[in-house]
Amino acid sequence: xxxxxxxxxxxxxxxxxxxxxxxxxxxxxxxxxxxxxxxxxxxxxxxxxxxxxxxxxxxxxxxxxxxxxxxxxxxxxxxxxxxxxxxxxxxxxxxxxxxxxxxxxxxxxxxxxxxxxxxxxxxxxxxxxxxxxxxxxxxxxxxxxxxxxxxxxxxxxxxxxxxxxxxxxxxxxxxxxxxxxxxxxxxxxxxxxxxxxxxxxxxxxxxxxxxxxxxxxxxxxxxxxxxxxxxxxxxxxxxxxxxxxxxxxxxxxxxxxxxxxxxxxxxxxxxxxxxxxxxxxxxxxxxxxxxxxxxxxxxxxxxxxxxxxxxxxxxxxxxxxxxxxxxxxxxxxxxxxxxxxxxxxxxxxxxxxxxxxxxxxxxxxxxxxxxxxxxxxxxxxxxxxxxxxxxxxxxxxxxxxxxxxxxxxxxxxxxxxxxxxxxxxxxxxxxxxxxxxxxx
Amino acid sequence: xxxxxxxxxxxxxxxxxxxxxxxxxxxxxxxxxxxxxxxxxxxxxxxxxxxxxxxxxxxxxxxxxxxxxxxxxxxxxxxxxxxxxxxxxxxxxxxxxxxxxxxxxxxxxxxxxxxxxxxxxxxxxxxxxxxxxxxxxxxxxxxxxxxxxxxxxxxxxxxxxxxxxxxxxxxxxxxxxxxxxxxxxxxxxxxxxxxxxxxxxxxxxxxxxxxxxxxxxxxxxxxxxxxxxxxxxxxxxxxxxxxxxxxxxxxxxxxxxxxxxxxxxxxxxxxxxxxxxxxxxxxxxxxxxxxxxxxxxxxxxxxxxxxxxxxxxxxxxxxxxxxxxxxxxxxxxxxxxxxxxxxxxxxxxxxxxxxxxxxxxxxxxxxxxxxxxxxxxxxxxxxxxxxxxxxxxxxxxxxxxxxxxxxxxxxxxxxxxxxxxxxxxxxxxxxxxxxxxxxxxxxxxxxxxxxxxxxxxxxxxxxxxxxxxxxxxxxxxxxxxxxxx
Numbered sequence: 001x002x003x004x005x006x007x008x009x010x011x012x013x014x015x016x017x018x019x020x021x022x023x024x025x026x027x028x029x030x031x032x033x034x035x036x037x038x039x040x041x042x043x044x045x046x047x048x049x050x051x052x053x054x055x056x057x058x059x060x061x062x063x064x065x066x067x068x069x070x071x072x073x074x075x076x077x078x079x080x081x082x083x084x085x086x087x088x089x090x091x092x093x094x095x096x097x098x099x100x101x102x103x104x105x106x107x108x109x110x111x112x113x114x115x116x117x118x119x120x121x122x123x124x125x126x127x128x129x130x131x132x133x134x135x136x137x138x139x140x141x142x143x144x145x146x147x148x149x150x151x152x153x154x155x156x157x158x159x160x161x162x163x164x165x166x167x168x169x170x171x172x173x174x175x176x177x178x179x180x181x182x183x184x185x186x187x188x189x190x191x192x193x194x195x196x197x198x199x200x201x202x203x204x205x206x207x208x209x210x211x212x213x214x215x216x217x218x219x220x221x222x223x224x225x226x227x228x229x230x231x232x233x234x235x236x237x238x239x240x241x242x243x244x245x246x247x248x249x250x251x252x253x254x255x256x257x258x259x260x261x262x263x264x265x266x267x268x269x270x271x272x273x274x275x276x277x278x279x280x281x282x283x284x285x286x287x288x289x290x291x292x293x294x295x296x297x298x299x300x301x302x303x304x305x306x307x308x309x310x311x312x313x314x315x316x317x318x319x320x321x322x323x324x325x326x327x328x329x330x331x332x333x334x335x336x337x338x339x340x341x342x343x344x345x346x347x348x349x350x351x352x353x354x355x356x357x358x359x360x361x362x363x364x365x366x367x368x369x370x371x372x373x374x375x376x377x378x379x380x381x382x383x384x385x386x387x388x389x390x391x392x393x394x395x396x397x398x399x400x401x402x403x404x405x406x407x408x409x410x411x412x413x414x415x416x417x418x419x420x421x422x423x424x425x426x427x428x429x430x431x432x433x434x435x436x437x438x439x440x
Numbered sequence: 441x442x443x444x445x446x447x448x449x450x451x452x453x454x455x456x457x458x459x460x461x462x463x464x465x466x467x468x469x470x471x472x473x474x475x476x477x478x479x480x481x482x483x484x485x486x487x488x489x490x491x492x493x494x495x496x497x498x499x500x501x502x503x504x505x506x507x508x509x510x511x512x513x514x515x516x517x518x519x520x521x522x523x524x525x526x527x528x529x530x531x532x533x534x535x536x537x538x539x540x541x542x543x544x545x546x547x548x549x550x551x552x553x554x555x556x557x558x559x560x561x562x563x564x565x566x567x568x569x570x571x572x573x574x575x576x577x578x579x580x581x582x583x584x585x586x587x588x589x590x591x592x593x594x595x596x597x598x599x600x601x602x603x604x605x606x607x608x609x610x611x612x613x614x615x616x617x618x619x620x621x622x623x624x625x626x627x628x629x630x631x632x633x634x635x636x637x638x639x640x641x642x643x644x645x646x647x648x649x650x651x652x653x654x655x656x657x658x659x660x661x662x663x664x665x666x667x668x669x670x671x672x673x674x675x676x677x678x679x680x681x682x683x684x685x686x687x688x689x690x691x692x693x694x695x696x697x698x699x700x701x702x703x704x705x706x707x708x709x710x711x712x713x714x715x716x717x718x719x720x721x722x723x724x725x726x727x728x729x730x731x732x733x734x735x736x737x738x739x740x741x742x743x744x745x746x747x748x749x750x751x752x753x754x755x756x757x758x759x760x761x762x763x764x765x766x767x768x769x770x771x772x773x774x775x776x777x778x779x780x781x782x783x784x785x786x787x788x789x790x791x792x793x794x795x796x797x798x799x800x801x802x803x804x805x806x807x808x809x810x811x812x813x814x815x816x817x818x819x820x821x822x823x824x825x826x827x828x829x830x831x832x833x834x835x836x837x838x839x840x841x842x843x844x845x846x847x848x849x850x851x852x853x854x855x856x857x858x859x860x861x862x863x864x865x866x867x868x869x870x871x872x873x874x875x876x877x878x879x880x881x882x883x884x885x886x887x888x889x890x891x892x893x894x895x896x897x898x899x900x901x902x903x904x905x906x907x908x909x910x911x912x913x914x915x916x917x918x919x920x921x922x923x924x925x
Contacts, residue, residue, distance in 0.1 A: 039847065089847035103831065105855075107845040110838040111831060129887035134748050138726045139755070141912035141919050145889040152893060158907060158920040183924055222729070228916035255921075264885075268851070 006115040008083075009033040009328050011102050013090050013269065014122035016045020017310050018301025018317040020073040022120045023082050025321025031328055034082045035114070037104055039089045043077065044070035045124055046147070047310065049154045052175055054202070058311035069310060085109065093119060093273040095294045098331075118296045118324040121270060121284070122317065125302035127172070128262040137223040142230030146172040146260040150179065159183055161256020165233055166190040167221045169197035169204070171308070171413070173260025178207035180258075187211070188252055191219040191235055193242055196383045198262075198413045200308060220244060221257065230255050263306045273297065280350040281305040287339055288353045288374045289323025290316065295335040298324050305352050305377070308415045312377070340428050344378050347387070347438030349412075351378045356425060356434065372422035377415055378436055384410040388439040391418055395432030402427070402434070410438065451477045451614075453803060454634055454642035456621055456656055459490035460597055461784050462648035463604035464796035469803065470611035471818075472810040477640065478605070478613055481620035481652075483914020484874045485867060486601035488650040490789070491877075492674065492725070492757030494701060494714065495597050496688055498787040499536055499589035501556025501564060508767040510559045512791035512798070517591060519793040526819035527603035529596060530706035535687040536592025537567070537576065540584045541741055545692040549587045556589065563590040578684050578743050592688055596706050597789050598877050602867065606820045609866035611813065617870070618914065621649075624659040626775050632660075644777045644806055646799060651722045651760040653768075653782035662774040665783060669722045670759040672714025673731035677750045678885065682708045689742050700738040707880070712739045712746070714757060725756045752885065759785045767791070769798055777806045823861060827853040827880070848898070849891040851884020859895060863902045870903065872896060873913040896920075 009031050012019045015038030023036050042048065047055070050066025057063055060072070077084060088106035100119045104112045127145040144152075144160055150172065152158045162185050166173045169192040177187045190208060195218050197204055208215050216235070222244045223234040232253040236244040265283040267275075275284045276293040283304040284292040290300045300320035301313045327334060337357035344351040356374050376391075387410055391402045402424045410416060418436070428434060453469055455462050458480035466478040480487070497517045503509035524531035540546050549566060556564045567586045573579065575588075609615050618637065624645065625633040631641040649656040654667040682704065691699025698716065705711050715731045715738075732754055736746055762768060762783025772778040779802045781795055788795075804810050824837050826844060838845040843857035862869045862878035869875045872882070875895050882888030882895065896919060900907040911917040 039850070087846060089850070089853075091847075091853065105826075105834065105838060105845045105847060107838075107842040110842070110845055111835040113831070126886045127889050129752070129885070129889055134732060134751055134754060136727045136729045136732065141917035144892075145886075148889050148892055152920060153924060156893065156897075156907070157924050159922050159924050160920055162921060224726075227723075228911075228913070229918065266850075 006099050006117050008035045008114060008116040010035070010118045010120065010324050011114060011116040012036045012120045012122055013093065013102070014038065014045065014124060014301070014303070015043040015084060015086065016122060016124050016301065017047055017070065017073065017313050018124065018303070019045075019120065019122035020077055021314045021317035022122060022298075022300055022321040022324070024073065024076055024080065025318040026325045027080050027082055029322060029325035031325050032081060035116070036077070036082060036084045037088045037090055037102070038084065038086045041087050043074045043084065043086065049147075049151050050175070051154045052179070055310050058309060059314050088112070090269060093121070093269045093297070095273050095297060098296065100296060118298065118327050120320050120324055121297065121299040121303055122301045123266045123269060123303045125263040125265045125306055127259070128264055129259070133259070133261060135221055135224055138226060140224070140226040140228055140230045142226070142255050143224065143257045143259070146170075146176040146258045149256070149258050150176055153179055153183060159185070161185060161254070163254040164188060164256045164258060165221070165235070165252055165254045166258045166260060168192065168260035168262070169199050169215060170260040170262060171199045171203050173258060174199045174203040174207040176258055176260070177213050178211055181211045181213065185256075187213045188254060189214045189216050189235075191216050191221060193220045193238060194218070196411065200413055201411075222249065224257070230257055233257055263302065265303045265305065267303060270299065270303070278350060278354060281352070285354040286352065287355045287357045288319065289326065289357065290320035290353070291323050291327070296327055305350065308413065312415060338430070340425065341433040342376060342436070343433055344436050347380055347382070347384070348378045348436045349381045351376055351436050356420070358425070374420045374425065375417055376420060376436065377417050379415055380410045380412055380438060382412065384438060384440060389416065389418060390437055390439050391420065392435045393428040393432050394435050395429040397429060400427070404439075449638065449640040450631070451475045451640060451642040452807075453477070453644045453646060454479060454632070454640065455646045455648055457488075457648035457650055457653075458485040458601070458605060458615065458617070459488050459648065459650050460486065460601040460604070460789055460792045461781050461795055462646075463601045463608060464792050465646055465648055465781060465799045466608035466613045467604045467611070468796040468800045470608045470613045471813055471816040473813055474803075474810065476608070476613045477642065478608065478615045479619040479621060479634070479636065480615070480617045483618055483871055483911070484869070485605045485615070485617070486598040486877070487913075489758060489760055489784075490601045491598050492755050493597055493759070493789060494674075494703070494786070495595055495705060495711065496536070496701070496703065496789070497531065497593035497595050498790040499556065499564070499592040500559050500561045500787070500790070501552050501587070501589060503559065503787065505555060505558040508769055509787060509791065512767060512794040513787040514560050516791040516794035517593070520593065520595070520790070523793050524595065524600070527600065527607060528820060528822045529600045529603050531593055531595045532706050533591065533593040534704060536589040536690060537572070537687045538587040538690045538692055539572070539579065539742065540586065540692040541580060541582050543584045545694060546585055548692050548694070549585060552587050561589060561591065564588070576685055576687060576689065579689070580742060580744055594688060594703060594706050595789070600792075602878060603820050605867040606865055607818070610820065611816055615867050621656065621659070626660045626778065632778070644779065644803055646779045646781060648781040650784065651758050653760065653780065657772065657780065657782070660772065660774050660778055662772045662778070664773055665768050666763045667783065668761045668763065669719050670761045670785075671717045671719045671724065672757050672759060673727050673735060674711060674713030674755055674757065675732060675735055675751045676705075676753045676755070677710040677712065677746070678752045679708045681710045681750050684710055684743060691742055699741070700735055702739050702742050707883070709752070712736070718761075722758060725758070727754045727756050731756070753887065761785050767795070769795060769802070771802060771806060779803065779806065823878075824858055826855045826858065848894050849879070849881035849884065851886050852880040854879045854881040854891070856898065859898050860902060863899065870899075871911045871913050871917075872899065872919065875899065
């Protein structure tokens, strides 16, 4: 039974695609007192500024823009019993025994202190700033993260530059290359430190190739020039150890440098709450129902790990919504299930979930045929052609291979997945763990 | 609100340069009934040496006994806690350690101890390794001992200058930013005429022009000192590294050089630096690969193990090294009412409150008795800082003004109300960096990635200009170029 002594049964922190999908799934499963807290003025999160197409191909089987994808969920939330507070910033998540407290502020409500049986964290991620790159030179205007530039252009209708260099070939960088070109800017090049792009292949084709924008791999910006407004950058090729090669330095005049050098899950609240975080993803270490190490606190979407497609964020967030519903409705089962640790090694950089609770069902409704199976997501650290993904059960008694899958191509830009069937999970010994690696 | 220009453009005192020295001098003068104008060539106060330095309140053991540096340092740092309390400027007395990383450096520490005692620095003592490591467990295990100065502190230097400017303006000083002094006409008996964007006259001129002080002196034919700009590069580390040291750690000066420091900042970051390089250009704030690499390598002597990934931002400061090797605090030989507050390099920040008092004396010497303002306010209104408030105080702030309930900067928890306060304060913010220095919006991990857009919109709205007019830091540093179709 839901605990009527709390203000809510479920509070969702974040009203982007992850938070909305999680809240809707929990409602569908019978949770009634749900509150979504969103810091922006509207629901939708980062999708609101992603006006390009390419969303929803997997989940809706049609191609939508970011706002269109968000609107489908916003409409559902509006029709539901879910309560929403926008323009509300959560300051603290304070875990407790069965009751968690959320401190938040807003213009209209002032300071809020709300209790809830379960909490879902869905704060998304943010872009890595220039400082982290240690690029030498001046600090003029005209250096923006790709996402900030996207906001200026798409939401506010302003052009932040005309002669553009983009550092980093992450998806936002690629999308912004096209966007700036469509706005009439001269996008001179996209530089990528690594020998491969970290963006989706389809974005390289549609955003760079179709517009004749050169992608320079193994290349980086080594110096920034210009006193007040950016006047140019020096770019250089890098060697195998990613060190710039001085002889290859080249001055490129430009008035805008966009940085698309990675995304970082936004976990200040998770850290403040004392959640165990995965050192590789930066997000909470969760089980397959997306429960963190603190019972009743769940996490999903980009706050957990950076996803390549919003469709997968939706699916994952439904897991968290279902997990939170089960937690709320079955207090007797809280924190009881034994779990199998999941680890990535040898080419696989990380895996989500980090542990699989035995005998717990947590699955997207899109997969009704395999109710007990567990989807494990992972990313690789480099490009592989024709490699094999291997999943083993490893215990002090020995190891067995649970599955091997040949993949024509594995790339860091694309999220990978394997499905572990109930019988495979059942075969893992009590003291065993699941290890994912890549065989070349 | 900035005071209206005096219609005649005629002032008793013109202070040239609104760094920490110029603003504190203006504040000291604002206790008198003198008409004072504070001239700053940049778009905001605190844009030169005061913006980028080690942010240390030195205890005072470093300067040569009997020098102005020694005297002003000890007196300035003695005043600093009271001053910072009145002006609501972050200051923390965290203590300083000069660490010897080899036994042969111990005599240097003893010499510093003797020098500090001669300068009147309270509480100095030498520490052996046991006590040193109990205070600072993360130090290089090779450390042999240290000189401990319990009165050493850390401060936010640009906030001190901003607060001093706010106090001065609230007390009637007129602040003119974007006022580059092009020339000064001096007459032996009459007023000075100062040429700039508009001409104005003053009975007394105070030269607090930092790295440009010798250029300003030459405008009246005074060639008695020269400033040699000295670049120093710094690295600021993520708050995740907070706690690696609690005191400010100096390396024992050796014949290899002065070494670099590692210190906490009042904002819970860790600061490393500076490199030292004499340069020609007085406004070359670019960082270099060599400088950054050099700082990381040099600091490893104090605390090993920092990697480039720890760095969230880097910056360059220019120190105004003077060929006299001491502060120049005196009337110019070329004119008795032209007063220098020049050659202010380390420990200039620590000494600044004492320098301000001293310049007030020099003004008195130059023009006779001064009348005190009966209603002078030595402080400023305490800024609301939502990040630091208790839940109860936050509740009250939002009840008073709902704009404190709208968080704009997520990394540093800065509300719209704080940003509006910063814009509308006396000597208020006029650009994105000005908001950042006053409120910390954009200072956090994402470095303005999220809130930059909103800060720009608020500036445009409150200043009543188009968003395209808003700059990062004045001049040509516009952020947006035009509206899209």
